[in-house]
Amino acid sequence: MTTFFDALETRAPETREHALMLALPHQIANAKKNTPAFAKLFKDVDASSITSRDALATLPVTRKNDLHDLQKVGQPKDVFGGFSALLRGPNMPRLFSSPGPIYEPEGTAKDYWRAGRAMYAAGFRAGDLAHNSFSYHMTPGAFIMESGLHAVGCTVFPAGIGQTEQQLEAIAALRPDGYAGTPSFLRILVEKAE
Template sequence: MTVFFDALETRSPAEREAAHMAALPGQIAHAQAHSAAMAEMLRGVDAATVNSRAALAQLPVTRKSELLERQKALRAAGGDAFGGFAALVRGPGMSRIFASPGPIYEPEGSTADYWRTGRALYAAGFRAGELVHNSFSYHMTPGAFILESGAHAVGCTVFPAGTGQTEQQLEAMLDLQPNGYTGTPSFLRILLEKAQQTGANIGCLTKASVGGEACPPSLTAWFQEQGVDVYQTYATADLGLVAYETSARQGLVLEESVIVEIVRPGTGDTVPEGEVGELVVTTLNPAYPLIRFGTGDLSAILPGSCPTGRTAPRIKGWMGRADQTTKIKGMFVHPSQVADMARRFPQVGKARLVVSGEMANDSMCLQVEAAQAVDGLAEQMEAVMREITKLRGTVQVVSPGTLPNDGKVIEDARSYK
Protein backbone atom coordinates (compact mmCIF):
# COMPACT_ATOMS: atom_id res chain seq x y z
CA MET A 1 0.00 0.00 0.00
CA THR A 2 1.48 3.35 -1.02
CA VAL A 3 2.22 5.87 1.71
CA PHE A 4 1.64 9.05 -0.30
CA PHE A 5 -1.29 10.37 -2.28
CA ASP A 6 0.98 11.28 -5.22
CA ALA A 7 4.59 12.10 -6.10
CA LEU A 8 4.11 15.82 -5.50
CA GLU A 9 4.24 15.26 -1.76
CA THR A 10 7.85 14.08 -1.81
CA ARG A 11 9.47 16.43 -4.35
CA SER A 12 12.30 18.53 -3.00
CA PRO A 13 11.39 21.86 -1.38
CA ALA A 14 13.45 23.63 -4.05
CA GLU A 15 11.57 21.85 -6.83
CA ARG A 16 8.21 22.73 -5.28
CA GLU A 17 9.15 26.39 -4.79
CA ALA A 18 10.42 26.64 -8.37
CA ALA A 19 7.18 25.14 -9.69
CA HIS A 20 5.07 27.54 -7.63
CA MET A 21 7.03 30.59 -8.70
CA ALA A 22 6.90 29.47 -12.33
CA ALA A 23 3.10 29.09 -12.13
CA LEU A 24 2.54 32.36 -10.27
CA PRO A 25 2.83 34.81 -13.22
CA GLY A 26 0.31 32.79 -15.21
CA GLN A 27 -2.13 32.73 -12.31
CA ILE A 28 -1.77 36.50 -11.82
CA ALA A 29 -2.41 37.10 -15.53
CA HIS A 30 -5.38 34.71 -15.46
CA ALA A 31 -6.86 36.52 -12.45
CA GLN A 32 -6.44 39.89 -14.16
CA ALA A 33 -8.13 38.60 -17.33
CA HIS A 34 -11.00 36.59 -15.84
CA SER A 35 -11.75 38.01 -12.36
CA ALA A 36 -13.06 41.57 -12.42
CA ALA A 37 -12.33 42.08 -8.72
CA MET A 38 -8.74 40.84 -8.96
CA ALA A 39 -8.22 42.87 -12.14
CA GLU A 40 -9.15 46.00 -10.21
CA MET A 41 -6.97 45.13 -7.22
CA LEU A 42 -4.01 44.21 -9.42
CA ARG A 43 -4.36 47.12 -11.84
CA GLY A 44 -0.96 48.19 -13.09
CA VAL A 45 0.75 44.97 -11.98
CA ASP A 46 2.94 43.32 -14.62
CA ALA A 47 2.08 39.65 -14.07
CA ALA A 48 5.32 38.47 -15.66
CA THR A 49 7.36 40.14 -12.91
CA VAL A 50 5.52 38.41 -10.06
CA ASN A 51 7.76 35.34 -10.05
CA SER A 52 9.18 35.42 -6.52
CA ARG A 53 7.95 35.64 -2.96
CA ALA A 54 9.43 39.10 -2.67
CA ALA A 55 7.39 40.26 -5.66
CA LEU A 56 4.27 38.51 -4.37
CA ALA A 57 4.65 40.29 -1.03
CA GLN A 58 4.28 43.65 -2.79
CA LEU A 59 0.72 42.87 -3.89
CA PRO A 60 -2.25 43.89 -1.73
CA VAL A 61 -3.89 41.47 0.69
CA THR A 62 -7.58 40.80 0.10
CA ARG A 63 -9.41 40.05 3.32
CA LYS A 64 -12.69 38.23 3.73
CA SER A 65 -14.45 41.38 4.91
CA GLU A 66 -13.51 43.07 1.63
CA LEU A 67 -14.74 40.10 -0.39
CA LEU A 68 -18.07 40.28 1.46
CA GLU A 69 -18.42 44.04 0.92
CA ARG A 70 -17.71 43.70 -2.81
CA GLN A 71 -20.25 40.91 -3.11
CA LYS A 72 -22.89 42.96 -1.27
CA ALA A 73 -22.22 46.05 -3.38
CA LEU A 74 -22.51 44.24 -6.71
CA ARG A 75 -25.58 42.28 -5.61
CA ALA A 76 -27.29 45.52 -4.55
CA ALA A 77 -26.60 46.90 -8.02
CA GLY A 78 -27.98 43.79 -9.68
CA GLY A 79 -24.51 42.55 -10.62
CA ASP A 80 -22.34 39.49 -10.03
CA ALA A 81 -23.24 37.64 -6.81
CA PHE A 82 -19.59 36.60 -6.44
CA GLY A 83 -18.41 40.21 -6.32
CA GLY A 84 -16.31 39.76 -9.45
CA PHE A 85 -13.94 37.25 -7.82
CA ALA A 86 -14.96 34.04 -9.62
CA ALA A 87 -13.51 33.21 -13.02
CA LEU A 88 -16.31 30.72 -13.73
CA VAL A 89 -19.70 31.29 -15.34
CA ARG A 90 -22.85 29.30 -14.65
CA GLY A 91 -23.11 26.17 -16.69
CA PRO A 92 -21.15 22.91 -17.05
CA GLY A 93 -18.00 24.44 -15.55
CA MET A 94 -19.75 25.48 -12.31
CA SER A 95 -21.37 22.51 -10.62
CA ARG A 96 -22.69 24.23 -7.47
CA ILE A 97 -23.02 27.56 -5.66
CA PHE A 98 -22.73 27.66 -1.86
CA ALA A 99 -23.56 30.25 0.78
CA SER A 100 -21.47 30.89 3.88
CA PRO A 101 -22.47 33.27 6.70
CA GLY A 102 -22.59 36.87 5.49
CA PRO A 103 -23.86 35.69 3.13
CA ILE A 104 -20.77 35.04 1.03
CA TYR A 105 -21.41 33.02 -2.12
CA GLU A 106 -18.77 30.57 -3.33
CA PRO A 107 -18.62 28.68 -6.65
CA GLU A 108 -17.67 25.05 -7.04
CA GLY A 109 -15.91 24.09 -10.24
CA SER A 110 -16.78 20.85 -12.00
CA THR A 111 -13.26 19.36 -11.91
CA ALA A 112 -12.69 16.19 -9.89
CA ASP A 113 -11.76 16.82 -6.26
CA TYR A 114 -12.22 20.55 -6.84
CA TRP A 115 -11.43 21.31 -3.17
CA ARG A 116 -8.31 19.06 -3.25
CA THR A 117 -9.12 17.25 -0.01
CA GLY A 118 -8.21 13.79 -1.29
CA ARG A 119 -4.67 14.44 -0.10
CA ALA A 120 -5.84 15.10 3.48
CA LEU A 121 -8.05 12.01 3.64
CA TYR A 122 -5.31 9.79 2.25
CA ALA A 123 -2.90 11.07 4.90
CA ALA A 124 -5.57 10.23 7.51
CA GLY A 125 -5.61 6.60 6.34
CA PHE A 126 -8.71 6.59 4.14
CA ARG A 127 -8.41 4.10 1.26
CA ALA A 128 -10.33 2.96 -1.81
CA GLY A 129 -13.31 0.71 -1.13
CA GLU A 130 -14.04 2.08 2.33
CA LEU A 131 -17.25 3.74 3.50
CA VAL A 132 -17.14 7.29 4.88
CA HIS A 133 -19.82 8.60 7.24
CA ASN A 134 -19.96 12.32 6.38
CA SER A 135 -21.54 14.46 9.13
CA PHE A 136 -20.76 17.87 7.70
CA SER A 137 -23.79 19.93 6.70
CA TYR A 138 -25.22 19.40 3.21
CA HIS A 139 -27.38 22.52 3.55
CA MET A 140 -26.18 25.65 1.68
CA THR A 141 -22.60 25.58 3.02
CA PRO A 142 -19.86 23.64 1.18
CA GLY A 143 -18.38 21.70 4.13
CA ALA A 144 -19.94 18.34 3.30
CA PHE A 145 -19.04 18.59 -0.40
CA ILE A 146 -15.47 19.66 0.39
CA LEU A 147 -14.87 16.37 2.23
CA GLU A 148 -17.07 14.25 -0.01
CA SER A 149 -15.08 15.21 -3.09
CA GLY A 150 -11.88 14.16 -1.33
CA ALA A 151 -13.40 10.84 -0.31
CA HIS A 152 -14.35 10.16 -3.92
CA ALA A 153 -10.84 11.09 -5.05
CA VAL A 154 -9.45 8.43 -2.73
CA GLY A 155 -11.98 5.88 -3.99
CA CYS A 156 -14.34 5.79 -1.01
CA THR A 157 -18.11 5.50 -0.90
CA VAL A 158 -19.89 8.22 1.09
CA PHE A 159 -22.94 8.10 3.35
CA PRO A 160 -24.29 11.71 3.36
CA ALA A 161 -25.36 11.84 7.01
CA GLY A 162 -25.35 15.59 7.45
CA THR A 163 -25.83 17.16 10.88
CA GLY A 164 -28.05 16.31 13.85
CA GLN A 165 -30.35 13.31 14.37
CA THR A 166 -27.82 11.50 16.54
CA GLU A 167 -29.89 8.34 17.07
CA GLN A 168 -30.61 7.91 13.36
CA GLN A 169 -26.95 8.48 12.50
CA LEU A 170 -25.90 5.89 15.04
CA GLU A 171 -28.43 3.43 13.62
CA ALA A 172 -27.00 3.98 10.14
CA MET A 173 -23.50 3.32 11.48
CA LEU A 174 -24.65 0.03 13.00
CA ASP A 175 -26.29 -1.01 9.72
CA LEU A 176 -23.64 0.18 7.25
CA GLN A 177 -20.45 -0.26 9.32
CA PRO A 178 -18.47 2.77 8.01
CA ASN A 179 -14.69 2.73 8.22
CA GLY A 180 -14.18 6.47 8.59
CA TYR A 181 -15.88 9.66 9.70
CA THR A 182 -15.75 13.20 8.37
CA GLY A 183 -17.28 16.10 10.29
CA THR A 184 -16.66 18.20 13.38
CA PRO A 185 -14.79 16.65 16.31
CA SER A 186 -17.54 17.70 18.73
CA PHE A 187 -20.22 15.73 16.87
CA LEU A 188 -17.94 12.70 16.60
CA ARG A 189 -17.60 12.77 20.37
CA ILE A 190 -21.39 12.95 20.73
CA LEU A 191 -21.77 9.89 18.49
CA LEU A 192 -19.14 7.89 20.36
CA GLU A 193 -20.56 8.79 23.77
CA LYS A 194 -24.06 7.89 22.59
CA ALA A 195 -22.74 4.53 21.36
CA GLN A 196 -21.21 3.88 24.79
CA GLN A 197 -24.46 4.78 26.57
CA THR A 198 -26.58 2.49 24.39
CA GLY A 199 -24.07 -0.33 24.03
CA ALA A 200 -23.92 0.12 20.26
CA ASN A 201 -20.84 -1.48 18.74
CA ILE A 202 -19.34 0.87 16.15
CA GLY A 203 -15.82 -0.48 16.42
CA CYS A 204 -15.80 -0.46 12.62
CA LEU A 205 -15.03 3.28 12.87
CA THR A 206 -11.24 3.55 13.15
CA LYS A 207 -10.34 6.86 11.49
CA ALA A 208 -11.67 10.39 11.12
CA SER A 209 -10.86 13.60 9.29
CA VAL A 210 -12.24 16.54 11.25
CA GLY A 211 -12.49 20.28 10.74
CA GLY A 212 -14.65 23.33 11.33
CA GLU A 213 -13.48 23.77 14.92
CA ALA A 214 -10.46 23.21 17.14
CA CYS A 215 -9.46 19.68 18.12
CA PRO A 216 -6.96 20.00 20.99
CA PRO A 217 -4.45 17.22 21.77
CA SER A 218 -6.51 16.16 24.81
CA LEU A 219 -9.52 15.46 22.58
CA THR A 220 -7.37 13.66 20.00
CA ALA A 221 -6.06 11.45 22.82
CA TRP A 222 -9.63 10.73 23.99
CA PHE A 223 -10.58 9.63 20.48
CA GLN A 224 -7.56 7.32 20.36
CA GLU A 225 -8.71 5.74 23.61
CA GLN A 226 -11.99 4.98 21.84
CA GLY A 227 -10.11 3.35 18.95
CA VAL A 228 -10.47 6.23 16.47
CA ASP A 229 -7.43 7.98 14.95
CA VAL A 230 -8.47 11.58 14.30
CA TYR A 231 -6.66 13.93 11.92
CA GLN A 232 -7.31 17.63 11.49
CA THR A 233 -8.00 19.31 8.17
CA TYR A 234 -7.72 23.06 7.61
CA ALA A 235 -9.87 24.12 4.65
CA THR A 236 -12.03 27.13 3.79
CA ALA A 237 -14.95 27.68 1.44
CA ASP A 238 -12.89 30.25 -0.46
CA LEU A 239 -9.62 28.32 -0.81
CA GLY A 240 -10.41 24.64 -0.45
CA LEU A 241 -7.79 22.57 1.39
CA VAL A 242 -4.94 24.64 2.82
CA ALA A 243 -3.21 22.17 5.17
CA TYR A 244 -3.69 18.75 6.75
CA GLU A 245 -2.44 16.64 9.64
CA THR A 246 -0.38 13.48 9.15
CA SER A 247 0.47 10.50 11.35
CA ALA A 248 3.49 12.45 12.65
CA ARG A 249 1.10 14.87 14.38
CA GLN A 250 3.64 17.66 14.14
CA GLY A 251 1.73 20.58 12.68
CA LEU A 252 -0.22 20.61 9.42
CA VAL A 253 1.39 20.03 6.02
CA LEU A 254 0.53 22.61 3.35
CA GLU A 255 -1.46 21.44 0.34
CA GLU A 256 0.51 21.29 -2.90
CA SER A 257 -1.53 23.92 -4.80
CA VAL A 258 -1.31 26.83 -2.38
CA ILE A 259 1.36 29.44 -1.68
CA VAL A 260 1.25 30.48 1.96
CA GLU A 261 2.66 33.56 3.66
CA ILE A 262 2.51 34.60 7.30
CA VAL A 263 1.99 38.36 7.68
CA ARG A 264 1.76 40.75 10.59
CA PRO A 265 -1.95 41.17 11.44
CA GLY A 266 -3.48 44.25 9.85
CA THR A 267 -0.74 44.47 7.22
CA GLY A 268 0.64 42.64 4.21
CA ASP A 269 4.15 42.51 5.68
CA THR A 270 5.62 39.01 5.97
CA VAL A 271 7.13 38.01 9.32
CA PRO A 272 10.27 35.93 9.98
CA GLU A 273 9.85 32.15 9.91
CA GLY A 274 8.48 30.89 13.20
CA GLU A 275 6.75 34.13 14.15
CA VAL A 276 2.99 33.98 14.58
CA GLY A 277 0.92 36.06 12.17
CA GLU A 278 -2.03 35.98 9.81
CA LEU A 279 -2.22 33.15 7.30
CA VAL A 280 -2.34 34.62 3.77
CA VAL A 281 -2.95 32.22 0.89
CA THR A 282 -2.52 32.48 -2.87
CA THR A 283 -4.34 29.68 -4.62
CA LEU A 284 -3.37 28.24 -7.98
CA ASN A 285 -7.03 27.33 -8.60
CA PRO A 286 -8.00 28.96 -11.96
CA ALA A 287 -11.75 28.82 -11.15
CA TYR A 288 -11.47 31.10 -8.12
CA PRO A 289 -8.08 32.81 -8.46
CA LEU A 290 -7.64 34.47 -5.07
CA ILE A 291 -4.29 36.26 -4.80
CA ARG A 292 -2.94 36.95 -1.29
CA PHE A 293 -6.23 36.10 0.41
CA GLY A 294 -6.16 36.87 4.13
CA THR A 295 -7.83 34.06 6.03
CA GLY A 296 -8.08 36.02 9.28
CA ASP A 297 -6.53 33.04 11.09
CA LEU A 298 -3.28 33.09 13.04
CA SER A 299 -0.56 30.50 12.53
CA ALA A 300 3.20 30.13 12.07
CA ILE A 301 5.56 28.18 9.81
CA LEU A 302 7.32 25.26 11.49
CA PRO A 303 10.98 24.57 10.69
CA GLY A 304 11.96 21.48 8.74
CA SER A 305 9.82 18.86 7.04
CA CYS A 306 7.23 16.36 8.20
CA PRO A 307 8.76 13.11 9.57
CA THR A 308 6.42 11.13 7.30
CA GLY A 309 8.53 12.18 4.29
CA ARG A 310 6.18 14.85 2.99
CA THR A 311 8.37 17.81 2.11
CA ALA A 312 5.91 20.71 1.89
CA PRO A 313 6.18 23.41 4.58
CA ARG A 314 4.13 22.95 7.74
CA ILE A 315 2.10 25.34 9.85
CA LYS A 316 1.41 25.01 13.56
CA GLY A 317 -2.31 24.93 12.96
CA TRP A 318 -5.05 27.35 14.01
CA MET A 319 -3.78 29.72 16.72
CA GLY A 320 -6.59 32.27 16.97
CA ARG A 321 -8.03 35.12 14.95
CA ALA A 322 -5.99 37.90 13.36
CA ASP A 323 -8.71 40.54 13.40
CA GLN A 324 -8.15 41.98 16.87
CA THR A 325 -10.04 45.23 16.31
CA THR A 326 -10.91 46.61 19.75
CA LYS A 327 -13.19 49.40 20.94
CA ILE A 328 -11.41 51.76 23.34
CA LYS A 329 -13.24 54.70 24.90
CA GLY A 330 -15.84 54.47 22.17
CA MET A 331 -13.27 54.41 19.34
CA PHE A 332 -12.31 51.39 17.25
CA VAL A 333 -8.57 50.69 17.14
CA HIS A 334 -7.36 48.34 14.40
CA PRO A 335 -4.21 46.18 14.11
CA SER A 336 -3.31 48.14 10.97
CA GLN A 337 -3.11 51.32 13.08
CA VAL A 338 -0.64 49.66 15.44
CA ALA A 339 1.43 48.68 12.42
CA ASP A 340 1.29 52.27 11.13
CA MET A 341 2.67 53.54 14.44
CA ALA A 342 5.60 51.11 14.34
CA ARG A 343 6.41 51.81 10.66
CA ARG A 344 7.16 55.45 11.37
CA PHE A 345 10.14 54.48 13.53
CA PRO A 346 12.78 52.33 11.76
CA GLN A 347 14.37 51.31 15.05
CA VAL A 348 11.14 49.64 16.22
CA GLY A 349 10.51 45.96 15.52
CA LYS A 350 7.43 44.26 16.96
CA ALA A 351 4.69 46.30 18.59
CA ARG A 352 1.81 45.29 20.85
CA LEU A 353 -0.97 47.53 22.17
CA VAL A 354 -2.14 46.46 25.62
CA VAL A 355 -5.55 47.76 26.71
CA SER A 356 -6.26 47.61 30.44
CA GLY A 357 -8.61 49.13 33.01
CA GLU A 358 -12.19 48.54 34.03
CA MET A 359 -15.46 49.44 32.33
CA ALA A 360 -15.11 52.89 30.69
CA ASN A 361 -11.80 53.62 32.41
CA ASP A 362 -9.65 52.27 29.56
CA SER A 363 -5.92 52.83 29.34
CA MET A 364 -3.53 52.01 26.47
CA CYS A 365 0.12 51.06 26.59
CA LEU A 366 2.01 50.50 23.35
CA GLN A 367 4.86 48.07 23.97
CA VAL A 368 7.57 48.19 21.29
CA GLU A 369 10.77 46.25 20.78
CA ALA A 370 13.86 48.33 19.95
CA ALA A 371 17.48 47.16 19.82
CA GLN A 372 18.85 50.49 20.99
CA ALA A 373 17.39 53.01 23.36
CA VAL A 374 16.70 56.30 21.60
CA ASP A 375 16.15 59.44 23.61
CA GLY A 376 12.63 60.71 23.27
CA LEU A 377 11.37 57.63 21.39
CA ALA A 378 8.53 56.95 23.81
CA GLU A 379 7.36 60.56 23.76
CA GLN A 380 7.50 60.71 19.96
CA MET A 381 5.50 57.50 19.64
CA GLU A 382 2.92 58.72 22.14
CA ALA A 383 2.33 61.75 19.92
CA VAL A 384 1.94 59.48 16.88
CA MET A 385 -0.49 57.31 18.85
CA ARG A 386 -2.69 60.33 19.52
CA GLU A 387 -2.50 61.32 15.85
CA ILE A 388 -3.46 57.90 14.49
CA THR A 389 -5.99 56.66 17.05
CA LYS A 390 -7.25 60.01 18.44
CA LEU A 391 -6.63 58.51 21.89
CA ARG A 392 -3.96 59.07 24.52
CA GLY A 393 -1.71 56.29 25.75
CA THR A 394 1.76 55.49 26.98
CA VAL A 395 4.68 53.78 25.22
CA GLN A 396 6.99 51.21 26.82
CA VAL A 397 10.24 50.37 25.02
CA VAL A 398 11.47 46.80 25.61
CA SER A 399 14.38 44.76 24.27
CA PRO A 400 13.99 42.50 21.20
CA GLY A 401 12.46 39.11 21.95
CA THR A 402 10.52 40.39 24.96
CA LEU A 403 7.02 40.39 23.46
CA PRO A 404 5.20 37.04 23.26
CA ASN A 405 5.20 35.19 19.93
CA ASP A 406 1.44 34.69 19.81
CA GLY A 407 0.41 36.91 16.89
CA LYS A 408 -1.37 39.42 19.11
CA VAL A 409 -1.06 43.02 18.00
CA ILE A 410 -3.81 44.24 20.33
CA GLU A 411 -4.18 42.59 23.73
CA ASP A 412 -7.43 43.31 25.56
CA ALA A 413 -6.50 42.89 29.24
CA ARG A 414 -9.47 44.81 30.62
CA SER A 415 -11.57 43.58 33.51
CA TYR A 416 -15.24 43.03 32.66
CA LYS A 417 -16.47 42.16 36.15
Protein backbone atom coordinates in the same frame (compact mmCIF):
# COMPACT_ATOMS: atom_id res chain seq x y z
CA MET B 1 5.59 0.15 2.82
CA THR B 2 4.92 3.88 2.72
CA THR B 3 2.59 5.08 -0.02
CA PHE B 4 1.60 8.54 -1.15
CA PHE B 5 -1.42 10.11 -2.79
CA ASP B 6 0.56 11.24 -5.85
CA ALA B 7 4.06 12.17 -7.02
CA LEU B 8 3.49 15.84 -6.20
CA GLU B 9 3.46 14.94 -2.52
CA THR B 10 6.99 13.54 -2.57
CA ARG B 11 8.74 16.32 -4.46
CA ALA B 12 11.81 17.87 -2.94
CA PRO B 13 10.94 21.23 -1.32
CA GLU B 14 13.06 23.14 -3.84
CA THR B 15 11.36 21.35 -6.78
CA ARG B 16 7.92 22.19 -5.37
CA GLU B 17 8.92 25.82 -4.76
CA HIS B 18 10.27 26.15 -8.30
CA ALA B 19 7.03 24.74 -9.79
CA LEU B 20 4.88 27.05 -7.65
CA MET B 21 6.85 30.16 -8.57
CA LEU B 22 6.87 29.16 -12.25
CA ALA B 23 3.05 28.90 -12.23
CA LEU B 24 2.47 32.09 -10.25
CA PRO B 25 2.73 34.66 -13.09
CA HIS B 26 0.25 32.66 -15.18
CA GLN B 27 -2.22 32.47 -12.28
CA ILE B 28 -2.04 36.22 -11.71
CA ALA B 29 -2.41 36.96 -15.43
CA ASN B 30 -5.38 34.57 -15.61
CA ALA B 31 -7.06 36.25 -12.63
CA LYS B 32 -6.53 39.71 -14.17
CA LYS B 33 -7.87 38.58 -17.54
CA ASN B 34 -10.92 36.65 -16.33
CA THR B 35 -12.20 38.44 -13.22
CA PRO B 36 -13.16 42.11 -12.98
CA ALA B 37 -12.21 42.36 -9.31
CA PHE B 38 -8.66 41.06 -9.81
CA ALA B 39 -8.29 43.15 -12.97
CA LYS B 40 -8.98 46.22 -10.84
CA LEU B 41 -7.02 45.05 -7.78
CA PHE B 42 -3.95 44.10 -9.84
CA LYS B 43 -4.19 46.87 -12.47
CA ASP B 44 -0.67 48.11 -11.68
CA VAL B 45 0.82 44.64 -11.27
CA ASP B 46 3.04 43.13 -13.97
CA ALA B 47 2.12 39.45 -13.61
CA SER B 48 5.40 38.31 -15.15
CA SER B 49 7.34 39.99 -12.33
CA ILE B 50 5.64 37.98 -9.56
CA THR B 51 8.06 35.06 -9.40
CA SER B 52 9.01 34.85 -5.72
CA ARG B 53 7.39 34.81 -2.31
CA ASP B 54 8.74 38.30 -1.66
CA ALA B 55 7.07 39.57 -4.83
CA LEU B 56 3.86 37.74 -3.92
CA ALA B 57 3.85 39.48 -0.53
CA THR B 58 3.65 42.87 -2.30
CA LEU B 59 0.25 42.12 -3.87
CA PRO B 60 -2.80 43.86 -2.42
CA VAL B 61 -4.98 41.71 -0.17
CA THR B 62 -8.78 41.65 0.04
CA ARG B 63 -10.04 41.15 3.59
CA LYS B 64 -13.15 39.07 4.33
CA ASN B 65 -15.18 42.13 5.36
CA ASP B 66 -14.22 43.86 2.12
CA LEU B 67 -15.14 40.76 0.12
CA HIS B 68 -18.54 40.68 1.82
CA ASP B 69 -19.12 44.34 0.90
CA LEU B 70 -17.97 43.83 -2.70
CA GLN B 71 -20.20 40.79 -3.09
CA LYS B 72 -23.17 42.71 -1.69
CA VAL B 73 -22.70 45.55 -4.20
CA GLY B 74 -22.73 43.11 -7.14
CA GLN B 75 -25.96 41.34 -6.19
CA PRO B 76 -28.03 39.93 -7.72
CA LYS B 77 -26.09 39.97 -11.02
CA ASP B 78 -22.70 38.99 -9.61
CA VAL B 79 -22.87 37.49 -6.12
CA PHE B 80 -19.08 36.93 -6.17
CA GLY B 81 -18.20 40.61 -6.42
CA GLY B 82 -16.19 40.05 -9.60
CA PHE B 83 -13.83 37.54 -7.95
CA SER B 84 -14.98 34.42 -9.83
CA ALA B 85 -14.20 33.42 -13.40
CA LEU B 86 -16.93 30.77 -13.19
CA LEU B 87 -20.42 31.52 -14.48
CA ARG B 88 -23.61 29.86 -13.31
CA GLY B 89 -24.48 26.86 -15.42
CA PRO B 90 -22.77 23.57 -16.29
CA ASN B 91 -19.33 24.78 -15.13
CA MET B 92 -20.66 25.74 -11.68
CA PRO B 93 -22.69 22.83 -10.29
CA ARG B 94 -22.96 24.38 -6.82
CA LEU B 95 -22.97 27.81 -5.23
CA PHE B 96 -22.40 28.03 -1.48
CA SER B 97 -22.96 30.56 1.27
CA SER B 98 -20.50 30.63 4.15
CA PRO B 99 -20.83 32.78 7.27
CA GLY B 100 -20.67 36.47 6.46
CA PRO B 101 -22.37 35.69 4.15
CA ILE B 102 -19.62 35.02 1.62
CA TYR B 103 -20.73 33.34 -1.60
CA GLU B 104 -18.45 30.71 -3.12
CA PRO B 105 -18.62 28.86 -6.44
CA GLU B 106 -17.76 25.23 -6.99
CA GLY B 107 -16.29 24.20 -10.33
CA THR B 108 -16.33 20.86 -12.12
CA ALA B 109 -12.67 19.81 -11.87
CA LYS B 110 -12.05 16.47 -10.19
CA ASP B 111 -11.30 17.14 -6.52
CA TYR B 112 -12.08 20.82 -7.10
CA TRP B 113 -11.29 21.68 -3.46
CA ARG B 114 -8.01 19.70 -3.54
CA ALA B 115 -8.80 17.73 -0.42
CA GLY B 116 -7.80 14.31 -1.77
CA ARG B 117 -4.24 14.51 -0.49
CA ALA B 118 -5.50 15.39 3.01
CA MET B 119 -7.99 12.52 3.01
CA TYR B 120 -5.23 10.14 1.94
CA ALA B 121 -2.93 11.48 4.66
CA ALA B 122 -5.75 10.91 7.17
CA GLY B 123 -5.71 7.21 6.27
CA PHE B 124 -8.60 6.87 3.82
CA ARG B 125 -8.00 4.44 0.95
CA ALA B 126 -9.82 3.30 -2.19
CA GLY B 127 -12.77 1.10 -1.32
CA ASP B 128 -13.28 2.60 2.13
CA LEU B 129 -16.69 3.80 3.26
CA ALA B 130 -16.57 7.25 4.84
CA HIS B 131 -19.31 8.56 7.13
CA ASN B 132 -19.46 12.28 6.27
CA SER B 133 -21.10 14.31 9.03
CA PHE B 134 -20.20 17.75 7.77
CA SER B 135 -23.24 19.85 6.92
CA TYR B 136 -24.59 19.54 3.40
CA HIS B 137 -26.74 22.62 4.04
CA MET B 138 -25.63 25.79 2.19
CA THR B 139 -21.92 25.59 3.09
CA PRO B 140 -19.11 23.81 1.21
CA GLY B 141 -17.65 21.74 4.07
CA ALA B 142 -19.36 18.43 3.28
CA PHE B 143 -18.66 18.79 -0.42
CA ILE B 144 -14.99 19.59 0.21
CA MET B 145 -14.63 16.39 2.22
CA GLU B 146 -16.71 14.39 -0.24
CA SER B 147 -14.70 15.47 -3.28
CA GLY B 148 -11.46 14.59 -1.48
CA LEU B 149 -12.82 11.21 -0.42
CA HIS B 150 -13.97 10.49 -3.97
CA ALA B 151 -10.50 11.45 -5.26
CA VAL B 152 -9.04 8.75 -3.00
CA GLY B 153 -11.63 6.24 -4.25
CA CYS B 154 -13.92 6.12 -1.23
CA THR B 155 -17.65 5.66 -1.11
CA VAL B 156 -19.33 8.36 0.98
CA PHE B 157 -22.36 8.07 3.23
CA PRO B 158 -23.71 11.68 3.21
CA ALA B 159 -24.94 11.80 6.80
CA GLY B 160 -24.79 15.54 7.36
CA ILE B 161 -25.53 16.83 10.84
CA GLY B 162 -28.36 16.04 13.22
CA GLN B 163 -30.60 12.97 13.31
CA THR B 164 -28.21 11.36 15.79
CA GLU B 165 -30.19 8.15 16.28
CA GLN B 166 -30.51 7.53 12.54
CA GLN B 167 -26.80 8.20 12.10
CA LEU B 168 -25.97 5.67 14.81
CA GLU B 169 -28.25 3.12 13.11
CA ALA B 170 -26.46 3.73 9.82
CA ILE B 171 -23.04 3.43 11.47
CA ALA B 172 -24.07 0.11 13.07
CA ALA B 173 -25.44 -1.24 9.80
CA LEU B 174 -22.79 0.06 7.38
CA ARG B 175 -19.67 -0.13 9.61
CA PRO B 176 -17.83 2.75 7.89
CA ASP B 177 -14.03 2.70 7.75
CA GLY B 178 -13.73 6.34 8.75
CA TYR B 179 -15.46 9.52 9.82
CA ALA B 180 -15.32 12.99 8.30
CA GLY B 181 -16.96 15.66 10.41
CA THR B 182 -16.44 17.96 13.34
CA PRO B 183 -14.96 16.58 16.57
CA SER B 184 -17.90 18.04 18.50
CA PHE B 185 -20.46 16.08 16.47
CA LEU B 186 -18.35 12.91 16.76
CA ARG B 187 -18.46 13.39 20.52
CA ILE B 188 -22.26 13.68 20.37
CA LEU B 189 -22.41 10.42 18.41
CA VAL B 190 -20.07 8.62 20.81
CA GLU B 191 -21.94 9.84 23.91
CA LYS B 192 -25.31 8.89 22.41
CA ALA B 193 -23.97 5.44 21.47
CA GLU B 194 -22.82 4.79 25.05
